[in-house]
Amino acid sequence: MNRLTFFCILAGLAALHSCNKYDFAGFASVTDTHVNERFDASMKLIEAHPVADVNAASEDYEMYLVTDIHYDGTSDRLERFVSACTSDTVAEKVVLCLGDIVSGRDCQSAAFSKLQPLSEAGWRFLNALGNHDTFFREYDKFREFWPLTTYTFKVNVPSGASDLFICLDTAEGSCGTSQRAWLEDQLKAAAGKYRSINVYTHTHFFNTDISQFPSGNFSLEDTYDLMSLFSRYGVTSVLTGHKHHFEHRSFRGVAYYTFNALCNNRGSCYKVTFGKELQLKEINL
Amino acid sequence: MLLLGMLLPCADISARQRGPARNHYSISVLGVYDHSRTFANQGGFDIAGHMPFNTYVEADAGFEFLGPQILAGTFIARPKLPLRTGELFVDAAIHLRAFNRFGIGTFSAGGSLGYRMDYVSVQLGVQRMSILDFQKGSESAGSNISEPLNLIFRLAVNVRPATSPWNISLGAGNFTLYQYERIYYPIFFIGGHCDVTDHFTAQAKVELKPSGMFNMTTHFNEMSVRAGITYRF
Numbered sequence: 312m313n314r315l316t317f318f319c320i321l322a323g324l325a326a327l328h329s330c331n332k333y334d335f336a337g338f339a340s341v342t343d344t345h346v347n348e349r350f351d352a353s354m355k356l357i358e359a360h361p362v363a364d365v366n367a368a369s370e371d372y373e374m375y376l377v378t379d380i381h382y383d384g385t386s387d388r389l390e391r392f393v394s395a396c397t398s399d400t401v402a403e404k405v406v407l408c409l410g411d412i413v414s415g416r417d418c419q420s421a422a423f424s425k426l427q428p429l430s431e432a433g434w435r436f437l438n439a440l441g442n443h444d445t446f447f448r449e450y451d452k453f454r455e456f457w458p459l460t461t462y463t464f465k466v467n468v469p470s471g472a473s474d475l476f477i478c479l480d481t482a483e484g485s486c487g488t489s490q491r492a493w494l495e496d497q498l499k500a501a502a503g504k505y506r507s508i509n510v511y512t513h514t515h516f517f518n519t520d521i522s523q524f525p526s527g528n529f530s531l532e533d534t535y536d537l538m539s540l541f542s543r544y545g546v547t548s549v550l551t552g553h554k555h556h557f558e559h560r561s562f563r564g565v566a567y568y569t570f571n572a573l574c575n576n577r578g579s580c581y582k583v584t585f586g587k588e589l590q591l592k593e594i595n596l
Numbered sequence: 597m598l599l600l601g602m603l604l605p606c607a608d609i610s611a612r613q614r615g616p617a618r619n620h621y622s623i624s625v626l627g628v629y630d631h632s633r634t635f636a637n638q639g640g641f642d643i644a645g646h647m648p649f650n651t652y653v654e655a656d657a658g659f660e661f662l663g664p665q666i667l668a669g670t671f672i673a674r675p676k677l678p679l680r681t682g683e684l685f686v687d688a689a690i691h692l693r694a695f696n697r698f699g700i701g702t703f704s705a706g707g708s709l710g711y712r713m714d715y716v717s718v719q720l721g722v723q724r725m726s727i728l729d730f731q732k733g734s735e736s737a738g739s740n741i742s743e744p745l746n747l748i749f750r751l752a753v754n755v756r757p758a759t760s761p762w763n764i765s766l767g768a769g770n771f772t773l774y775q776y777e778r779i780y781y782p783i784f785f786i787g788g789h790c791d792v793t794d795h796f797t798a799q800a801k802v803e804l805k806p807s808g809m810f811n812m813t814t815h816f817n818e819m820s821v822r823a824g825i826t827y828r829f
Binding site (some may be wrong): 521 | 703741744775808809
């Protein structure tokens with residue numbers, strides 16, 4: 312190996328290591344926390360402070376949905392999203408975020424600040440953890456702002472019925488053993504009690520589009536395990552992000568949605584109407 | 597790592613890229629232990645056959661019975677062209693893996709181009725994968741989903757020439773004779789073989805499938821150990 316080759320390899324490694332957007336070292340190494348640890352921490356928090364129910368004003372109610380924000384301080388897309396929400400008259404004032412709020416190092420605090428106008432206007436921002444939120448071993452910083460990774464909440468509608476929402480942590484392409492057991496318990500307990508059961512999480516289920524290579528997801532065993540669980544216990548919809556591409560599929564009566572990313576060149580968020588059936592309105596930002 | 601070290605002296609049929617067994621009809625029977633986050637501990641067995649019809653065409657078939665939960669079968673037809681430094685080959689494979697507990701399975705068909713030499717074997721190709729719903733009797737049953745394009749790859753390195761009576765190989769790929777994964781799920785393997793007699797070869801292999809590699813948040817997902825014998829006719 313000559314000196315130039317050696318120098319080029321060294322420079323390449325240094326460039327990869329100093330990249331502030333993609334965590335190349337994390338490609339084949341573990342993050343600072345495991346899904347089971349995050350699940351345990353989340354359960355402890357929920358025990359003390361459960362996520363409050365939402366009381367909807369009508370049988371069909373609306374929520375905002377956003378995913379893959381990838382905030383790194385270089386775009387005003389997040390401000391535009393916040394502005395779209397706060398200027399809307401939607402009654403429930405709830406945002407479901409499907410993960411990847413941040414991209415890169417040390418962005419958590421700034422992203423949180425950008426979202427502050429939402430909470431000041433009375434909105435709730437309910438987040439699912441994304442893989443980028445754990446990059447650079449910065450999950451500890453991330454959870455200072457968004458500590459819950461696995462939780463449930465209910466939306467009560469005027470007729471007395473309720474919809475159940477379950478947030479799962481799939482940031483590492485796996486549900487983890489503890490969370491998987493908890494999920495089955497939740498679904499068993501929910502059987503027959505709710506008008507609909509909606510699961511939202513970061514990682515998508517199907518690779519029917521290759522525009523966002525590489526964007527890994529579950530192993531086939533995990534995919535089938537979760538799909539089987541969802542259909543067995545009557546889950547209505549599964550809302551996911553990660554793929555940066557909209558898609559709708561059905562399998563055994565369960566509707567699987569993957570949503571377009573806010574960070575895309577043609578980025579968007581969605582206004583979702585939950586009711587007898589799920590309706591989507593894409594808002595380009 | 598200790599387990600890997602203990603199994604190193606054993607064998608791996610897939611390592612025998614150009615060894616004598618490639619020129620003989622052979623049948624392999626292996627016991628399997630598998631531990632995964634999805635299924636915890638499972639045991640089962642594999643049966644695989646190798647059929648070298650002539651210098652230019654061979655075929656492999658494999659069936660796996662893993663506990664009561666997983667049944668898998670693969671058939672590979674392989675035209676090949678011996679060259680001075682190695683062997684160029686094309687795999688045309690069909691594969692079915694059924695997960696009984698879920699009533700869901702994978703059917704995939706595809707082709708790959710490979711080149712195997714004494715110390716290195718590489719393979720690259722594409723496949724189309726369908727998620728099959730085996731559930732009967734409900735209105736929503738039978739809603740299959742196709743994933744149109746999946747890249748398949750495999751790289752194996754032998755520590756000795758492939759014709760050696762014993763060898764150790766290691767590598768990675770997103771498919772084996774018994775499972776085809778999405779591109780995002782490389783399966784790392786290490787194994788080896790040792791000819792015990794003229795007709796019998798002992799072999800063993802350890803596979804490790806981490807989760808989330810292309811999410812860049814990698815953790816353990818599945819490990820399997822295979823050990824058994826090959827009989828050469």
